[in-house]
Amino acid sequence: MADPVPSGGGRGPVSGAIYDLGYRPYDGPRNGLGAIAWALFVEGFRNAFGLGRSGRSKVLPFLLLGINLLPVVIIVGVLVFIHLDELPLGYAAYASRTQVLLSIFVAAQAPVLFSRDLRHGTIALYLARPLPSTAYAVARWASLLAATLVFLLTPILALYLGAVLGELDFGEQTAAALKAALLAVLLATGLTGISGLIASVSVRRGFAVVATIAVLLLGNGVVTAVQGISEEQSRPRIGEVAGLFSPYSLYRGAMGALTDERVLTPPTGGGLQAAYFGVMVALALVSLGALLVRYRRLAGR
């Protein structure tokens, strides 16, 4: 910092100098962009589960996580007590069955990461540091993605451990669990992008939550209705195409293509199956891109 006054060098007062109070400036090592972004990521990841926040903010994420794991305990219990030779609910189907919990988790925790800084204006403090707005947005996005992945992958891991320790076929279970993990990553990137974008646009917390739920669950409800009707009318092609329009139906379609799980109107034909995966990746990239644009615009203000 430029020193406009005759400096006392911090050693004893000089008459007339009112700026230099003699405090020692920081001359230790300064961490670069990577360290700042990493710190932001870790802090955001902890905040998504209420860690480092008030006790009351821990209730919801851990309650949801607990309810999400409850069926695993029951499934594994049933598996080992009555000696089934396969899991009663597949790894990939699990996330589909508990999508309500997942939606509430993502919708409720996205505003924690994206809305609070905007609403309270603390975003200006972050952007005043040597941290570009894009790095801030990516760090926040990564925090929410990591939290969503924890939510999605923990049940898969627990089911897998239960299945392997229950001595089901190791190779089969590993392959199925890995496929489910891949699908979970694809789903999580889409959900993170959508909910993050909504939370960064709508600063009112409650509104962002409902809007996210409306997009995720109402969208899924509409697509499911269309798929049901198209199957009933023996015109499955319409349902297969309709499935491209909501994150959960994309997940179900991809699951139908990748595993032998039964779903409504699974995509048939290589082109459409590839389209399901392509749209999932595109959804993740486009929503992340929109998030970056949003924060660049905010930083420019």
Next chain:
Amino acid sequence: MTVLNPTILRLSAQALLGRRRGLVLMLIPGLVLVLAVVVRALTEEGVGYDIVSEVGYTLALPIVALLAASAVLGPEIDDGSIVYLIAKPVPRHAVAVSKYVVAWLATVALGAFPLFLAGVVLDASEPGRAVAWGFASLVSGTAYTALFLGLAALTRHAVVIGLLYVLLWEGLLGALLTGIRWLAIGPWGLQVGSAISDAVDEPGTGLTYALLAALVVTAGSVWFAGDRLRSFTLRGDE
């Protein structure tokens, strides 16, 4: 004592329909209606009535009620400007009732009525069925709105708790534990609907119980909201 305050009615309506929130509120029933029209245009009469029950009644209606109820009270509590409102010499219960009336009108106009319309569009040959769904959503929409208003007055996390109630309690658990029908608003509305048309599945709580329960929840929640406003304390963000 006047129960309704015109100024609060006007301000609440502005908060409800202003800007993006109003847009989303319109979009949700719009989506259901568009879907109904498209399905009707492509298939024969009576196909896809699940849209009314599965998409409209269990998802769109509670979401509209939640948005409406939290819109009239939530933001003011969130940013603390509610203190300017309750500093006025207006009875707190009148504040709550006025806000409820606005939210209720929105729920009826954008939640219950579109369901009736969607029913008519999907199956014009059987208007009784659409009327039944309309009344079912009228009853449950009335109770949902009141419940969510009470929640909004109780806690900052009203929206999340409301969603947990609708999606987890009534949705996931309600499908597994049938006894939940005694303690869930959705089945009460269905009970009323099934009294009008046989096409609506009867949850089996009895019409009297359903109506009484809906009435108790509605009146109790609105009274509770007023009572919470009476003893309101402002809390910081967590």
